[in-house]
Amino acid sequence: MNGNSTFRHDNVALLSITEVTAPIEVKSEVFDETLADTLAELRLPKGLLQRVAGVHARRNWEKPGDFATGSAEAGRAALAQAGISADQVGLMINASVSRENLEPSVATRVHHEMGLGPQAMNFDITNACLGFVNAMTVASTMIDSGQLDYAVVVAAEDAQRVQRATVERLARPGITRHEYLNEFASLTLGCGAAAAVLGPADRHPEGHRVLGGVTRGATWNHELCVGGFDGMFTDTKGLLDNGMELVTSAWHEALADGWDWQHMDRYIMHQISDVHMKSVATAAELDTTRIPKTYPQLGNVGPASLPITLALESEKLERGERVLCVGVGSGLNTAMTEIVW
Numbered sequence: 001m002n003g004n005s006t007f008r009h010d011n012v013a014l015l016s017i018t019e020v021t022a023p024i025e026v027k028s029e030v031f032d033e034t035l036a037d038t039l040a041e042l043r044l045p046k047g048l049l050q051r052v053a054g055v056h057a058r059r060n061w062e063k064p065g066d067f068a069t070g071s072a073e074a075g076r077a078a079l080a081q082a083g084i085s086a087d088q089v090g091l092m093i094n095a096s097v098s099r100e101n102l103e104p105s106v107a108t109r110v111h112h113e114m115g116l117g118p119q120a121m122n123f124d125i126t127n128a129c130l131g132f133v134n135a136m137t138v139a140s141t142m143i144d145s146g147q148l149d150y151a152v153v154v155a156a157e158d159a160q161r162v163q164r165a166t167v168e169r170l171a172r173p174g175i176t177r178h179e180y181l182n183e184f185a186s187l188t189l190g191c192g193a194a195a196a197v198l199g200p201a202d203r204h205p206e207g208h209r210v211l212g213g214v215t216r217g218a219t220w221n222h223e224l225c226v227g228g229f230d231g232m233f234t235d236t237k238g239l240l241d242n243g244m245e246l247v248t249s250a251w252h253e254a255l256a257d258g259w260d261w262q263h264m265d266r267y268i269m270h271q272i273s274d275v276h277m278k279s280v281a282t283a284a285e286l287d288t289t290r291i292p293k294t295y296p297q298l299g300n301v302g303p304a305s306l307p308i309t310l311a312l313e314s315e316k317l318e319r320g321e322r323v324l325c326v327g328v329g330s331g332l333n334t335a336m337t338e339i340v341w
Contacts, residue, residue: 005250006214006257012140013207014339015197016081019311020074020156021298022059022066022191026163031187035170042177049187054274058190058299060160067098067158068106070193072113075154078195079114086115090148091139092122095131095155097227097302099124110154121148128225129270130329131155131303132194133337139198140210149200155304156193162186166231185225186232188273190299194307213325213337214259216250218242225330240275243328244283250334251284259338264290265321266313270328271295271305280326303329317341 028049032039039046049055061067071094079086092114094107107122116122125135132155139151166186169175201209224239225232254261267286269277271294281288292313294305301308306327317323321341328334 005216006212006254006259007137008212009140009210010144011201012143012198012210013201013204014210015084015199015204015207016078017196017307017311017314018074018077018081018194019308020070020077020193022061022070022193024060024062025057026060027057028055028187031167034167038171038175038180042175042180044177044180048184052273052275053185053188054296055188055299057297058159058188060191061158064158064160065100067096067156067191067193068109069113071096071106071110071154071156071195074156074193074195075110075114075152078152078197082197082199084150084197084199087117087119088150089116089120089152091142091151092116092120093135093139093151093153094122094124095126095135095153095303096124096157097126097128097131098156098158114152127333128329128331129300129303129305130327130333130335132307133325133327133335136196136198136210136337137213137215137335143198143200151198152195153198154193154195155302155307156191157189157302157304158191159189159299160191161229162189162227162231165229169231181236182233183231185234185236188295188300189232190301192298192301192304192308194304194311196307209340211338211340213335214250214254214257215333215335216246216253218246218332221332224332227330239330239332240279243332243334244279246332246334247280247326247328248283250336254336261324261336261338264324265341266317266323267291267326268306268310268313268323269326271298271309272300
């Protein structure tokens with residue numbers, strides 16, 4: 001398919017990438033203990049989160065609403081790392097799924113807490129777990145167009161309400177094995193924050209060039225994973241099968257347009273589970289040693305997962321190495337973006 005599904009950036013660099021780790025660790029054993037009676041009734045073993053998903057722990061914030069403050073903290077750290085002042089920022093995009101209210105946008109609070117000036121446009125982009133990658137593409141396109149010089153992209157997630165609601169439902173009398181497994185993925189969710197600063201590459205030779213990539217949608221799958229404050233309901237097999245088909249299609253489309261990603265130095269993926277990582281690696285014939293994993297200790301932090309992983313891996317990257325960011329969001333949508341370190 002032709003159109004805007006593949007794209008290239010002419011003069012954009014990633015100037016910084018930072019993460020904020022939520023302070024409270026919650027081990028998967030906690031859920032096993034809380035749901036011990038239900039597991040026994042359904043004849044399900046303990047340790048499913050660890051053995052099936054590979055998630056041994058996740059992090060939580062200290063109190064509700066801390067996710068936005070986490071975004072602002074990550075954003076300020078990213079500006080400091082990039083050496084860019086708040087009054088130079090022309091755009092700030094919040095890519096979080098989490099929100100306390102329908103309006104105003106989460107971006108307004110983060111903009112205020114970061115201390116950005118009135119010149120900085122701000123808004124939310126919410127596209128499930130793909131939001132951060134989409135926001136980077138929008139910001140990069142606006143920098144290429146000359147509309148602005150510097151942009152900040154932030155994302156932070158708060159999974160605590162979903163965790164509590166899911167545990168309450170899974171512990172209710174009469175729950176079936178199918179119902180339990182249908183909500184199993186909700187317990188992999190975690191909290192955290194990340195931020196990136198983007199700017200013109202010709203002014204920042206020290207930056208990491210954002211070259212471009214591909215996007216592709218398969219929105220007939222929009223009912224396979226539906227989440228809200230009360231929990232997340234997932235057709236795990238359907239989501240995985242259709243997600244792999246979507247990623248493979250996008251991969252081949254990019255290859256036909258001149259993007260050869262078979263031998264990248266790192267593949268920074270949205271962090272879901274062991275099953276997801278192995279499936280993507282097998283489908284694209286990737287070297288799994290080049291795929292950093294953060295979900296075992298941080299869980300699935302939604303759209304913040306990918307930038308958190310990139311931030312944690314960035315200290316190991318060397319100049320000139322090629323990095324492919326691979327995001328998949330329920331709906332289904334996928335996006336891949338290449339960065340040259």
